[in-house]
Amino acid sequence: MENTAGSAEGNKKWKLAFILCFLALVVDGADVMMLSLSLKSIKDDFGLTGVEAGMLGSVTILGMGLGGIFGGWCSDKFGRVKAIAASVLLFSVLTALLSFTQNVWQFGILRFISGVGLGTVYIVSAGLISEYVPTKHRTTIIATLQTGWTFGYIVASLMAGAIIPDHGWRLMFLLSGSAIILSFLLYYFVPESESWQAERDRKLLAKKDNPQDSSFGFKLIFKDKAVLKVLLMWISASMLLHLGYNGVNHWMPTYIETEMGLNYKSMTYYMIASYSAMVFGKISAGIISDKFGRRFAFMFGCIATAACLVSIVMFANPTNIIYFLALFGFLYGIPFGVYATFMSESFPTAARGTAMGTAHNMGRIGSATAPILVGAIAASESIGYGFLILGFFYLISILPILFIREKMFDPSAKAGVEPEPAK
Structure with a gap:
């Protein structure tokens, strides 16, 4: 097959893919963030405890984790685009149905199932675009793509500020359909x-010539010990990173509204400031990564995020919190700005979707306890105290990265010509 990556036709294809995948990430990110922004309203409506409110975040993460692993496998088996399209269809319908739920159990079950769709889009979109674009600018392009998730947060924040105070949380979920x-x-x-x-x-040719020589997905991962070793390192890094990220993301709006004492609309404006800064953090991560390396950008982002989170708890007040949130948004965007590119270059094409989906989403599953953990700590101490624990997870997420080499495979290479990783 002729490689058209640099041709006019190839450029048109990847730009179209980029635009629609970007929009898919916008709606994916908005859908995820809607729960955090409406959590206090849902908590009051259903009469939930802090642990029960945290549970809604945890079941979302579990659904996303399981769905992302399955979606990654489907992307290897049936195609990246089909997996993304099916996922958007699933979570759009089910999130709209959340507006009709009458108790926490109905909400939790539907949220878990919609999470199955939500979990696929982020990592499979990155894998698809990584296979379209050249190595030289790959991280910058994918980091820009993944700002779509952050723009989704901004969209959700704007919707929440405009809808929830006057019309309640149900209308916001209904519109997401x-x-x-x-x-x-x-x-x-x-x-x-x-x-x-x-x-x-x-x-297909290998299966025709030799049915035993057509490995892909999990079969290939467990057959190749080098690939399995890298996968285990990525699962560890993803789990630690997501423990910090999911705990903060789920509870930060409530922290600002309760422990900082700001009203709901002010909280949404402050969160928008944080997410806007995150856009620049992700794009900056791409530029830093392409210039200084994937590992450097990832480790810097994690260490700086941990330090900033501790500073928020120790020094933030209602007057200066917006500046801390803007800095935090910039910094915690950096690890995720480089994360997907670094990971996509760690696996061969035949197992890339499965491996990325497994690593990213096993991390999510492992981090599902984070919202409950912070909720439990908040019940006896404070949300801020829980954030200190999350900062520790951010810090130690750099340890597995020390054992992962950069650029082991070229995602844009044709089948059969990718370099083998050094043993």
Whole structure:
């Protein structure tokens, strides 16, 4: 198959894929953030305890984790685009249905199932675009793509500020169902990457010639000990990073509103400031990573985020919290700005979707206790005290990264020509 990555046709394809995947990440991120922004209203509506409120975040994370692993496997088996489109369709419908729930159990069950769709989009979109773009600017492009998730946070914050005080949380969830349109646009207008198509053709030929020589996905991972070792390191890094991220993301709006004493609309404006800074953090991570290396950018972001989170708890007050949140947003965007590119270059095409989906989402599953942990600590101490624990998780997430080499595989390479990682 001719590589058209640098041709006019190739540029048109990846730009279209970029735009629609960016929009998919916007609605994905908005959907995830809606729960955090409406948590206090839902808590009051259903009469929940802090642990029960944290449980809603945990079941979301569990659904996203399981769905992301399955979605990653589907992206290797059936195609990246099909996996993304199906996921957007699933979570759009089910999130809209949340507006009709009458108790915490109905909400929790539907949120878990919608999480199955939410878990696929982030990492599979990154894998798809990584297979479209050249190595030289890959991190910058993917980091820019993943600002879509952050823009989703901003959209959700704007919606929450405009809708919840006057109309309640249910209308906001109902409106999210309009994202169903995007799933059809993705399915019909975005082509699969050439490297995935070439790998599919190679597997079909291998299966025809020798049915025993068509490994992909989990079969390939467990067959190759070097790939399995890297996967285990990524699962560890992802779990620690997500423990910090999910705990903060779930409880920060409530922390600002309760322990900082700000009203709801002020809280949403302050969160928008933080998410806006996160956009610049992710883009900066891409530039730093392409210039100084994936590992350096990731480790710097994690260490700086841990330090900033501790500073928020120790020194922030209602007057200066907006400055701390802007700095925090910039810094905690950096690890995720480089994370997906670093990971996509760690695995061969035949197992990339499965490995990335497994690493990213096993990390999510392992971090599902974070919202409950902070909720439990808040019941006896404070949310801020829980944040100090989360800062520790951010700090030690750099340890597995020390054992992962950079650029082991080229995601844009054709099947059969990717370099083997050094033993």
